[in-house]
Structures are given as C-alpha cells and as structure tokens.
Amino acid sequence: MKKIHIIGIIIIAIALAVVVSTISNSSTYAPFKTAIENEGSTFHVVGKLNKEKELIYNPEVNANLFGFYLIDNEGIEKKVLYNGSKPQDFERSEQIVVVGKMDGDEFHASQILMKCPSKYNGNQQDQLKAVSGETEAAS
C-alpha cells in the first residue's frame, strides 16, 4: 500500500504544479489602461480597428513592421506596432486581440488574432448584406 500512496502524492503534487504554472504563466485580458499602468508586462487587449485612421505598412521600407490604431472596449485608442507583415484581410476584421506590451505610447504586439466576419460559421449579418445587396440590384 505504501508505494501506491507515494505515487499518489507525487501525482497530486505534479497536478498542483500544473495548475500553479498555468495560473502564473497565464496572461490577462485587459484594456489599454491596465497595460499602460503596467508598462512592460504582457496583456491580451481586445478591441476594434479604427478604420478612420491609416494602416501603416510600407513593405518596401520594412516588410516586417505593421502599425494600426486600435480602440479597446473602453474606448481608449492606441497605436499598435506588430513585428510582421500585414495579415491578409486585416481591414475586414471585426474584432482584434493583440498580445503584447506597452512601450512608451505604443503597444508592441507579438501576436495578432483576428475575428473575421465570415471565417467558418461567422457572423450572419455579413452574408445577409451580400444576399440582400444582390436582390436590390436585381429588383
């Protein structure tokens, strides 16, 4: 019986370590405000692209620098710089999650996740526009 107890304790200890490491390594969804207050720490910021402002991408100068303006869910806007090429169809994204940290007045993103309106079974609204647009033209 003893051996099985020792093994049990080790397993529980490892499982606990997994939980602790997951919590301590996890990032946080936060607005820009929190990211600014904790400059240098990594956050996931959820927001929308400011479509009024320009997208900064000059591949002929630097193919690996892409910038845009993101408005977070609290309405704060920040310039985001991303260290890669401009993702396909970026303009069409509905919601954007940027992973990274504040550096001065800019947010340096190491990852961009986009929710596009129609990838997989996306938003139906967009499809509706496509269909009703066609019908208007037809009638």
Added chain:
Amino acid sequence: MEIQYQGEHLGFGVLGNILIILSFTAALLSAISYYFSFKQKSELSNSWNPLARISFGVHAVSVFGIVFLIYYLIHGHFFEYYYIWQHSNSVLPMKYMWACLWEGQEGSFLIWTFWHVVLSFFIIKKAGTWEAPVMFTMMIIQTFLASMLLGLEFNGIKIGSNPFILLRNHADFANLPFIQMADYLSKIKDGRGLNPLLQNYWMVIHPPTLFLGFAATAIPFAYAVGGMLTGRVKEWVKPALPWSLFGILILGTGVLMGGAWAYEALSFGGFWAWDPVENASLVPWLVLVGATHVMIIFNKNGTSLHSSYILCTLSFILVLYSTFLTRSGILGDTSVHAFTDLGMKGQLLIYMVFFFALAIFLSIKNRKLLSTRSEEDPVSSREFWMFMGMLILVISAIQISITTSIPVINKLFNLKMAPPADAIDFYNSWQIPLAAVIALLMSVGLYFKWKQTDMKSMAKKLLLSFIVSLLITIGVHYYFQFDRIQLVLLLFTSTWAFTANLDYFIRVLKGNIAKSGASIAHMGIAFILLGSLIANSEKTVISQNRLNVDLGKDFPNNENILLYKGDTLPMGEYYVTYKDKIKEGIHIRYEVEYLKADHSTGQFQKQFSLFPFVQLNDRMGNVSEPSTQHFINRDIYTHVTYAELDDKEVEKKTNEGYKPGKKYQLSIGDTITTSNSLVVLQSLNKDVDKDLLMLLESDLVVAANILVMDVNKKMHQANPVFILRGSEAFNRPVEITELGLRFAFIKIIPEENKFEIEVSEKEGNSREFIIMKAIIFPYINILWVGCLLMIIGTWIAIIKRIKKLRTA
C-alpha cells in the same frame, strides 16, 4: 393570404424531417428494447431482442437516408434549403461536395452519428452476449446525437439545429422584404459556398477520419458501462480491448492528419500549434492510450480494473468535452477554428454531464467489485512500469486540458485569464520533459517481464541499444547544437525508444510480425517524437531580412523578406527569384524559383520552383496558402505573407507625376539602383550639339552618359545636360519613359571629381513585389515515417487481440 412560392422543392424537406424524427425515436426505442433485453437475459426467450434490432435497423436506414438526402441536395444545388445555401454553391468541384456535408455543425454531428451506426453493425454481428448492454449504451448516445438535428423549440428552448430548414424560414432571412416575394428563389443566384480555407483534399479526408476516431472511443465506453449494468464488471475488458486499440489507431491518424493539413495547406508555419481545437482531440487520444495499457495489465494479472474503467469512460467523456469546447463558442478569442454557438450549448452540456454522471454512478455502485487485489506489483515488473507510463500520459493530458480550458475556467469563476502570451512555449516546457519520460519508459518497457524481472539479464539486453543511442545522440547534438537540455534529453530517450524496440523486434521476437505490434507502434511513436523534436526546434527561417532596425530580442522583426519581381536574393544556401504571378480563377499563384550558384561558372542553376498562392474570395476574405518542396532530409516551406493584389499596370498609366527625386554624388563608373533598374554613370561628354538643345554658343555644356539596365537586361541611354551660362547654372533633365525614370545633372563638384545626378521615379513606378517567408524543416520525414509505423504497429496489435478473443 398565403404566398405561393415558386420553384421550391418542399418534398425533400418533408422527407428529411420524417427521417430525422424517425432516427431519433427509433434510437430511443432501440435503447429501451435493449435495456429490457439484457434485463430479461435470465429468462428463456428473449422477446425484446428482435424489437431492439428492428428499431436499430430503422435508425440506421434513417441516418443513411439523411446523409444521402443532404448529399443529393448539395449535388442538385437546392438553395431553398438554408444548409445547402450556406455550405455549398454551384461552382464547387465535385470532389468537395462531401466536404460541404460536414462543414456545418449539423453535418458533422450527422457524420459522427453515421460512424456510430457503422460500428454498431459490427457489435450486433460479433458481440454475442455483449450485444444488448453495449448496444443499449450506443443507442442512448445515438438518441442524444439524433436530438442535435431535431430543430424543435419549446418555450424558447431550442433542441438541435435542423439541416432541412428552409432559407425563407431561417431566422436570418425570414424578415427580409425580398423573402416575401413569391419568386424570391430566383433572386438567390448561388450558395455561399465552402470556405476557401477548407477547399482542400484534407477537408475531404480529415473530418471523417477524426469522427470515426471519436466514434471508436464510444465502444470501450459502452463496454465499460454495459459491464457495470450487467454485473460483469471484469469480463468487459477483453472484448473492449481491440476496440480501444482501434480507437488509438483511427483517432491518432485523425489527429496527425490535422497536423499534416496545418503543415501543408495552412499558414501556421508548422504542423502543431497547440491550438485548442487540436488539443481537444489529442487529449482523448492520450487518455485512450493510457486506458489501453491498463487494460492490457488487467488482462495479464487482474489488477488495474478500476483504472481501466475510469480511463475508458473518461476518454469518451473527453470527446464530448472536446465537442462542447469547439461548438459552444466558448473558445471565442483563443482559437482560430472553433465553431460559433448555434444555441446548442446547453444541450451539449446536458449530454456531457449525463454520461459523466452515469459513469460515476456506476463506478460507485460497483466500487467493491472494481477494486482488485491490494497487493502491489513489484518494481521489477512490466505492469508496474506500464502503470507509470499511463500516469505520465494522464499528467500530460491534464496539463493540456487545463491550459486549453482557460476560457471555461473564466466562465465558471468569472475571471479574465488569457492563455499564456507564448502558449506554444508554455506547452512545450511541460510536454517535452513528459515526452522524454514516456520515451524512456517505451525503451525499457518491453524488456521488463510480467510479475518479476531479472534486472541483470535485462541490463545486458539493453546495453547495445543504449550505447548505440548514446552515440547517435552525441552525433546529432554535435551537428545541431541544441540549446536546451530538455531537447537533448528527449533526443536521447526517443532515439533509445526507437533502437531498443527495434532491437527487441530483431533479437527477442526474432522478427515475428504477429507479436510485434507493441514494438513497432512504440518505434513509430519514438519517430514521431524525434521527428517533431528535430523539425520544430531546428527549423530555420531562411528569409532573413537583415536590413531592419533591431527592436530587441522580444520583438524579432526580420522573418519576412521583400522580393521584387525579377530580383534574386540569397536565402540560406539558395538564391530565390520571384518570377511571375499567374492568375487561375480565384487563385493567384506566385512563381518562386529557387536557384543555386555554380561557383565554377558563376551561373545560377535552377533547383526547383514553388507556387504559394492567394485565394481570392469576396465574401470570405483572401486566404494565402504555402507551398512546400519535399526532400528526403528536409522540407522547404514557402509562404507569401503579403502581396499587393491590385494590378500595378493600370496604376502606372493613370499616374503621370514623379516622386521627389533622389540626389547622388557619383564618380565616373559608379553604379546606383532604382526600383526597377541599374544605373551607371559611364562618362562625360563635352561635345554637345548646342543648336539641337537650343542653347547659346557661349554656354558651357556638359552631358552625362548614363547607361540604364532594366530587369530584363535591356540597355537604355540617358544624357542629361548640365549648363553654365555666365555665373548661372541650370540643367536639362531627360526621361526614359519606358522605365518611368527621369535624370537631371545638377552640379559638378570639381574638387572631389564628382557629379551630382538627381534620379526621379514615377509615382506608380514601384515594382510588383511579394513579401514572403521561407522556412527549412529538417528531417521532418522521420515524423511521417513514425506515423506510418504507429499505424502498422497498432493494426498488428488489433489483429493479435482479435485472435486471442476467438481462441479464448
């Protein structure tokens, strides 16, 4: 007044709905009959069995009927049905028609149901006394799954989502004005089509394989539950074992196919990204592998019965959990390829909780019978180490599950946790050491004997493979210079796992194929680990751009490179040219040529061409897909990360203006580059025809002879003129209209013997370019060979277990 809609084919929908209701009620009736059938077992006649089988037959026919009907509707483009409109269109090639069937959630539930029916046929035919209890569980599962297609609504509670709903009745369309017109159907020109991302042969083979794998986990579950229900708490393990091996085989193949798909056709830049959806199918597989190992222990010495029960049921419940994760919309921001919620979240949750509760209830009820003898397996026994291996697999599964479940944890406790910023790195930091331990257990595992092992003779047998692996590890490490100790450890243990099992196959089994299932499957897993270790940790991005500003280690920004059309740039050992783009329908293919320099002749020699492409789709957005050149010892992966899709030619003609010029101070013979040519200042010419330029005789005039070579190696001449009239200097620029270049001779700097030339380019002159990424994956073929070995080995093991069942 009722509108008389034109052109609809409502008969199919009516038939479809009848089949759906029939499949649901027949499954329920069959389950009930099977229940009474095994309760009645003690009596002489079994009157319930025929009814159970007949209702199963009706269920099977209905499910096949639904599958066939949807396929027929897709094939005939009946867009009055929402599901058909949403997932297919009339221009789709034949080969993707099936893929449309399972693109949507309803269809993927259907294909899952379909596999359960197919597997149930084998149970009915072969399971004998196990038929009733196993089929009872299967039919309960089917009842739940069939309810997913019902599409009924009671007091706002939605049960299932019906694939035969009409477009005009769907919530998104019902209120649109044009739907109220009798001829609305004629306004719907075409379906929405299959997502271009999924128009790929993988989409044809991967989902059915994965769902067959999912279906296969249901059978060991059904045996375990059936065993508890009928009081045969021990006997279920033996007949369930070939099925759990079958589950390992198919689910494993499905998971690996997903990886291969991601690698070949998606732009992840690798074959495993620890994406929540990938994880959700890996975890049940790991648990099933654990389950199979303890079932083998039980078969051998009668211990580990409780673990067998827990893991068999858990693996199926995890399949349900994975379905819940990917279909409830809960993954939301964390995964790129989860489904959105179709309002079935609650239903899926009930489904999962029901089977979880059932499994726990039966386990508590039978706890006394389930606990096997309490004496311990000695440390020198094979069963002890197999049990350890199972525990490591479970830990690995727990780690993946917890991290993947962060969105669920957030929901439960109202937190705002996000996945680790570098999720891949986080998973690897746990999974690599665990994999190293697993590999170590695989290398020594088979050398342990059941019950007790003579350690000395075991060490003697292992010595050869140990030394060989050590030498290989040293050699490989010397070659690649791994930067982390865990990687070296995994390298050693997985190499040893391969050599030890190979040695076992040759020297112990003497090449006896029939008994070699375990050793071949373990060799396969060892190769999968080894291949992913080398290909992933030693992959090199060869499209390095060294011109960029360094933004620090955390912010690497040089993995994409700009390539102008016609230019040749060095990448790794290659030179790469962007030759051309070819438009084929909705695909724009970019021809990227890989060259090698022949140093003796100074010429480039073409090695191969790759055609990464961008797929244009107005409704769904553009998708870019990589192209990979395969070699025996490595793959070269090329991906266009950005390209300007508008046509540059048009722009050029409409825009006449020049951009502000650039001034260069040149000596004779100096070369400069513009975006589209090489420019050489060859010489100066003082003998200029002043009359022709309408200049005064007294003017001092110097012309520059400029040679311009364009990308096609065509030569052009430009002779801008510098004029000194008294103390006033001015110039006459000249244009090369063909290239959109303008040259002006600004001034002479006599003390340095230099001449200032201004070069202006036309606005629309910038040449076409692509931004691309190229990655070399070394020795990735080890991984694919491993997959093959794993499949072969597991198959051999299944055959062996089936034979044992027959002789028993």
